[in-house]
Amino acid sequence: MMCSSWFFSRAALYPPPRVTSTLDTYLASLPDGLRSLPRAQIKGNVLDEQIGWLDEAGVKLDPRIAIGIRTVRPLGRTMEWVPEVLSNAISLNAREGYRSDEAWIQAVYDRQRRFYATPLYRALMLVMSPTLMTMGAQQRWGAYRKGSELLVAKWHKEGGKNVTFGTLRFPPGLFNLLMLRGFTSTMRAAVDAAGAKDSVVVLLEDELTPGEARYRLSYR
Numbered sequence: 001m002m003c004s005s006w007f008f009s010r011a012a013l014y015p016p017p018r019v020t021s022t023l024d025t026y027l028a029s030l031p032d033g034l035r036s037l038p039r040a041q042i043k044g045n046v047l048d049e050q051i052g053w054l055d056e057a058g059v060k061l062d063p064r065i066a067i068g069i070r071t072v073r074p075l076g077r078t079m080e081w082v083p084e085v086l087s088n089a090i091s092l093n094a095r096e097g098y099r100s101d102e103a104w105i106q107a108v109y110d111r112q113r114r115f116y117a118t119p120l121y122r123a124l125m126l127v128m129s130p131t132l133m134t135m136g137a138q139q140r141w142g143a144y145r146k147g148s149e150l151l152v153a154k155w156h157k158e159g160g161k162n163v164t165f166g167t168l169r170f171p172p173g174l175f176n177l178l179m180l181r182g183f184t185s186t187m188r189a190a191v192d193a194a195g196a197k198d199s200v201v202v203l204l205e206d207e208l209t210p211g212e213a214r215y216r217l218s219y220r
Contacts, residue, residue, distance in 0.1 A: 057097025
């Protein structure tokens, strides 16, 4: 009985350390938490769609994010643009529902492919090529985001494959490494939906600088 009492008193004095989540690490890296980088914005309907991801991942909305959402969208769709850090935080909140970063990255791809399979995009994809898809990447990025940009170079032939490079520019700290890796799935889903075969999108991590990331895209 004394041993049992000693165990519970020790547990009260020295509780197990709280596991730091990917979301916690991201928020801690920002200068002002969810209020950081206010000029980096994303369309509000994208934020709403991201919230739906949490149900799919089987996790609850983090209370800190819920407060942030109520601040910028107190009556639902009252603002067209919202801070992108909120969307990023929701994505990392969803990460808690997957066994690994790789599983989360695959989920990003699967969700994007479903998006391009909707009636709105399905007919468009029938006449779209991977080259045309990337040619319009800058405009599409700008249609949904402010404060960052995605530039894609012209395609060229390399070893029997079509190859191009993309450059993502953003306020330093807006995206962490996992989110930058997640964009490989976003890009690959787009070119695959446009008919690419054996596509590969790689984040060139050795070329990362604060506020800029480069990607190599290839397909057959």
